[in-house]
Amino acid sequence: MVASSLSRLTPRKDQRLDELMGELLRTGVLLAALVVCVGGVVYLTRHAMPVTNYQVFQGEPSELRTIAGILQEALALRGRGLIQFGLLILIATPIARVAFSFFAFLYQRDWTYVVVTLMVLGLLLYSLLGRHA
Amino acid sequence: MNTVELTWLVMLGGLLAGFVGALTGLGGGVVVVPLLTLVFGVDIRYAIGAALVSVIATSSGAAAAYLREGYSNIRVGMFLEIATTVGALVGVVAALHLQVSVISVIFGLMLIYSAYASLRQSPRPTETLGPDRIASWLRMDSTYPTANGLEHYHVHGVPLGFALMFVAGVLSGLLGIGSGAVKVLAMDKAMKLPFKVSTTTSNFMIGVTAAASAGIYLSRGYIDPGLAMPVMLGVLVGSLGGARVLAGANVRVLHLVFSVVIAFLAIEMIYNGFTGRL
Numbered sequence: 001m002v003a004s005s006l007s008r009l010t011p012r013k014d015q016r017l018d019e020l021m022g023e024l025l026r027t028g029v030l031l032a033a034l035v036v037c038v039g040g041v042v043y044l045t046r047h048a049m050p051v052t053n054y055q056v057f058q059g060e061p062s063e064l065r066t067i068a069g070i071l072q073e074a075l076a077l078r079g080r081g082l083i084q085f086g087l088l089i090l091i092a093t094p095i096a097r098v099a100f101s102f103f104a105f106l107y108q109r110d111w112t113y114v115v116v117t118l119m120v121l122g123l124l125l126y127s128l129l130g131r132h133a
Numbered sequence: 134m135n136t137v138e139l140t141w142l143v144m145l146g147g148l149l150a151g152f153v154g155a156l157t158g159l160g161g162g163v164v165v166v167p168l169l170t171l172v173f174g175v176d177i178r179y180a181i182g183a184a185l186v187s188v189i190a191t192s193s194g195a196a197a198a199y200l201r202e203g204y205s206n207i208r209v210g211m212f213l214e215i216a217t218t219v220g221a222l223v224g225v226v227a228a229l230h231l232q233v234s235v236i237s238v239i240f241g242l243m244l245i246y247s248a249y250a251s252l253r254q255s256p257r258p259t260e261t262l263g264p265d266r267i268a269s270w271l272r273m274d275s276t277y278p279t280a281n282g283l284e285h286y287h288v289h290g291v292p293l294g295f296a297l298m299f300v301a302g303v304l305s306g307l308l309g310i311g312s313g314a315v316k317v318l319a320m321d322k323a324m325k326l327p328f329k330v331s332t333t334t335s336n337f338m339i340g341v342t343a344a345a346s347a348g349i350y351l352s353r354g355y356i357d358p359g360l361a362m363p364v365m366l367g368v369l370v371g372s373l374g375g376a377r378v379l380a381g382a383n384v385r386v387l388h389l390v391f392s393v394v395i396a397f398l399a400i401e402m403i404y405n406g407f408t409g410r411l
Binding site: 014015018019021022023025026028029032033036037039040043044051052054055056057058059060061064065066079080081083084087088090091092093094095097098101110112113116117119120123124126127128129130131132 | 134135136137139140173174175176178179186189190193194196197198199200201203205207208211212214215218219221222225233271272340341343344345346347348349351352353354355356357358359360361362363365366369
């Protein structure tokens, strides 16, 4: 799909790639908002606890801080777990955008920017997947 | 007040912050933090966590639209994202070690600067400068749509822009904001990009910069689902509304009024930081 539209003469060289990238971002944000919404409904309808005190910082419990824990909580259809899973999708959206750029630059054999995107991608994955306890 | 009532109130606050953030060009994240800390008494660490995810949502949503219009310079954005992501990681580490009161004071100062910069922002006539060696080597020169069709432009000042972007990244990681004001400063003033290219490319970069610190904030327990949910949804919808109003009307007076309100909030944050009331 990318190849065929690139060979066609578009007004701007990277236009089709830009549009695909925009579509990726839009989908990611919409999906994240949807999951957060569903999680919010579950959270509010099942949340019988007294109101959380946000004035004192306690930090989240470990099951809402790690990717494995969040996935487990979301699969159990717990409200807070679902919201956190939606937020994880949201955080992953720009990272997916950089990964998309990486493949686009690779396809164009633009080696300078292959290296550039790889560096950014590495830093992002380090932040998301690294252990920061 | 129960959890449901609090959630609706926070969502309403997020809506307002997103609306004002889009209208003033400051971004919803930077407006929602003083609202949460000063009005709802939320610890600034939870506020920063919630603001950060709403920053990713609004900037990614807006970037999708700008990409279609063809203003954003992807190469400039990608290259400078090295600086902003490294900066963001440095900023998070600083945030984990600095006292809350210090973060509050820095936040207030940044907020005042951003409000001031957004008021002064005006399209600078594009200077016709020759090509630049580093920018040419990095193939950054590009075109952007104008009334007379596609217009070509050269990129300049890559080292200075890169350094400023590092600062923008540090502030973004430290305060959980997009720091669009510093990003536009780097691209508009240092790199001499056309105004619309600066603002849209800045927006394009904000999501990646915020994602760089969000991962660490998540694993350190700063992102609370009960708070981030209404903030993120509120800011997202509010900023869509703000962008719509901005496109249709002359909002100069409104912008000025909001900037004064934001400056007052900033001063209160600085005051609270010094007196240790946060």
